[in-house]
Amino acid sequence: xxxxxxxxxxxxxxEGEDFTTYCNSSTTLSNIQWYxxxxxxxxxxxxxxxxxxxxxxxxxxxxxxxxxxxNSSLHITATQTTDxxxxxxxxxxxxxxxxxxxxxxxxxx
Amino acid sequence: xxxxxxxxSHQVTQMGQEVILRCVPISNHLYxxxxxxxxxxxxxxxxxxxxxxxxxxxEIFDDQFSxxxxxxxxxxxxxxxxxxxxSAMYFCASSEALQAGVYxxxxxxxxxxxxxx
Numbered sequence: 659x660x661x662x663x664x665x666x667x668x669x670x671x672x673e674g675e676d677f678t679t680y681c682n683s684s685t686t687l688s689n690i691q692w693y694x695x696x697x698x699x700x701x702x703x704x705x706x707x708x709x710x711x712x713x714x715x716x717x718x719x720x721x722x723x724x725x726x727x728x729n730s731s732l733h734i735t736a737t738q739t740t741d742x743x744x745x746x747x748x749x750x751x752x753x754x755x756x757x758x759x760x761x762x763x764x765x766x767x
Numbered sequence: 768x769x770x771x772x773x774x775x776s777h778q779v780t781q782m783g784q785e786v787i788l789r790c791v792p793i794s795n796h797l798y799x800x801x802x803x804x805x806x807x808x809x810x811x812x813x814x815x816x817x818x819x820x821x822x823x824x825x826e827i828f829d830d831q832f833s834x835x836x837x838x839x840x841x842x843x844x845x846x847x848x849x850x851x852x853x854s855a856m857y858f859c860a861s862s863e864a865l866q867a868g869v870y871x872x873x874x875x876x877x878x879x880x881x882x883x884x
Contacts, residue, residue: 689869693810700858701810703872746810750870754823757802759809 662749664758672766677734679761681747689750690723690730695760696743704732704745737765769793771876773859779882780849788844788879790859799842800860800873801834803827810858816842849883856880 663682671677681690689708693701705714707723707730714721720733730749734741742765747758772791780786792799801813815822816834833845842861846853857880860873 691870691872695810700875700878701860701873702875706869706872708869755800755812755815755870757810757812 662747662756662758664747664761666761667759668762668764670764670766671737673739674736677737677741677763679732679745679747679763681730681749681758683728683749683751683756685751686727687749687751688727690727691748691750692721692730692732693746693748694743695746699743701746734763737763739765739767741765769874771859771861771874773857773876773879775879776877777880777882779884782851782883783848785845785847786849786881788846788857788859788881790842790844790876791840792842792859792861793874794840795863796861796874797864798822798862798870798873799834799836800862801844802858802860802875803855804858804878805855813844846881849881851883854881854883 661684665680669677691706692704694704695701705721707721710727711725712723718735722731730747732745744760744762746760749756774789778786799816803811803813812825814824814828814834831847835843856878858878859876862871862873
């Protein structure tokens with residue numbers, strides 16, 4: 659069946675370094691959403707991408723949706739300790755939802 | 768700001784017992800969801816619910832599970848004959864109606880931690 663694979667599983671960075679997580683789907687997605695889950699918390703919506711090749715920015719966060727709508731990435735510039743958490747992508751294909759396994763980001767001050 | 772609420776925050780039950788997890792979605796939302804997250808693992812989709820019926824369900828959502836919207840505000844997940852492996856955090860989420868066939872952002876509740884002994 660369809661899966662959304664997310665890499666890396668873990669990432670440890672020094673504060674100020676950049677961070678990127680990638681989501682790859684085996685089939686074309688209609689749209690993709692990104693969520694952040696702080697330790698002990700619940701997922702919180704960050705952004706949604708719908709169009710092929712779409713790029714959206716939120717301050718230090720840049721989100722991309724691939725041309726084939728099969729992959730997506732989240733890039734954080736100059737990480738801060740407040741960026742700590744697990745970042746999940748959620749790919750949508752018709753009525754089906756596929757959450758990526760998440761990338762756990764740890765930022766050392 | 769409106770939010771999704773869930774009760775209880777923690778439920779402990781004996782293996783084989785039935786549990787009901789409760790959620791109050793955001794009032795003007797039309798889509799409701801249940802997710803499961805085993806400790807340290809990814810969020811897993813269980814079921815979506817729209818217009819008083821299941822819209823989509825995953826392979827995890829078998830006959831052991833059922834959902835209901837008993838009134839205008841609550842959305843419940845019933846787990847029958849609980850097993851040890853049902854121990855997890857269960858999140859409820861809700862979203863507004865689809866727009867141009869695209870799902871809107873989901874608002875997650877704080878979760879119910881289910882412990883099966």
